[in-house]
Amino acid sequence: MSYFLAPALAQLRDQVNARYPHRDRTSDGWIGDASHAARPSDHNPDWSAGGIVRALDLDEDMVVGLSYAGEALPLARALLSDPRTRYVIYEGAWSYGKHVPDVLHGWKPYTGPNAHRHHIHISVRDVAGYDLDARPWALTDTTTQEDDMTPDESARLKDVEKNVGEIETIVRQLREKATRTEARIVALKTMPVTVDIDAPVLADAFGELLKTLPAATAKAVLDGAAARLKS
Numbered sequence: 001m002s003y004f005l006a007p008a009l010a011q012l013r014d015q016v017n018a019r020y021p022h023r024d025r026t027s028d029g030w031i032g033d034a035s036h037a038a039r040p041s042d043h044n045p046d047w048s049a050g051g052i053v054r055a056l057d058l059d060e061d062m063v064v065g066l067s068y069a070g071e072a073l074p075l076a077r078a079l080l081s082d083p084r085t086r087y088v089i090y091e092g093a094w095s096y097g098k099h100v101p102d103v104l105h106g107w108k109p110y111t112g113p114n115a116h117r118h119h120i121h122i123s124v125r126d127v128a129g130y131d132l133d134a135r136p137w138a139l140t141d142t143t144t145q146e147d148d149m150t151p152d153e154s155a156r157l158k159d160v161e162k163n164v165g166e167i168e169t170i171v172r173q174l175r176e177k178a179t180r181t182e183a184r185i186v187a188l189k190t191m192p193v194t195v196d197i198d199a200p201v202l203a204d205a206f207g208e209l210l211k212t213l214p215a216a217t218a219k220a221v222l223d224g225a226a227a228r229l230k231s
């Protein structure tokens with residue numbers, strides 16, 4: 001008996017290939033190797049169902065030149081919305097498909113031997129003919145809720161939120177400081193400026209000063225002052 005990839009997954013792979021014709025396929029795979037064969041794995045053929053393999057690995061590097069952690073997350077999310085999906089593993093997390101009944105949905109940390117940092121693993125359900133269903137998949141993710149974030153993403157979002165919080169505090173402090181400075185400028189601008197010169201008092205003080213000087217010096221000061229007043 002020979003094994004074969006579940007028609008649902010063959011269809012999915014064809015679609016991904018058509019959509020991303022230049023994608024990296026290094027981490028692709030479906031049939032289990034010796035290490036898979038030694039343990040229960042959806043990559044092993046189910047001989048009780050004619051040798052069907054219900055798991056597919058897809059390399060995350062879909063777009064040439066684009067390479068960052070979690071770049072295939074939109075695709076992983078889209079797969080979770082399809083009723084054929086049993087579960088998906090990606091970026092250190094795993095989740096049951098949204099249509100799998102009687103299980104906890106949402107991403108949970110994945111602690112298996114391979115953290116799946118470079119590929120998406122998808123297993124299809126073995127009930128109701130889902131694995132044999134080769135209708136086209138919807139590859140576009142339409143979920144945006146925070147509930148659908150992976151643990152890694154949530155951690156990154158928390159970091160960003162913390163930074164944004166610190167920046168907001170700094171901006172608020174700067175704004176308060178600017179308001180205080182502005183208030184001071186307004187106060188200075190509107191402050192009445194009056195300089196009172198009391199001429200008789202000044203003249204008296206000047207007279208007292210002259211008395212302390214030698215006569216010749218006092219005369220020179222008076223002459224100088226007179227000359228300056230004339231000019």
Ligand SMILES: [Zn+2]
Nearest residue numbers: 055056057121
């Ligand atoms: Zn796999």
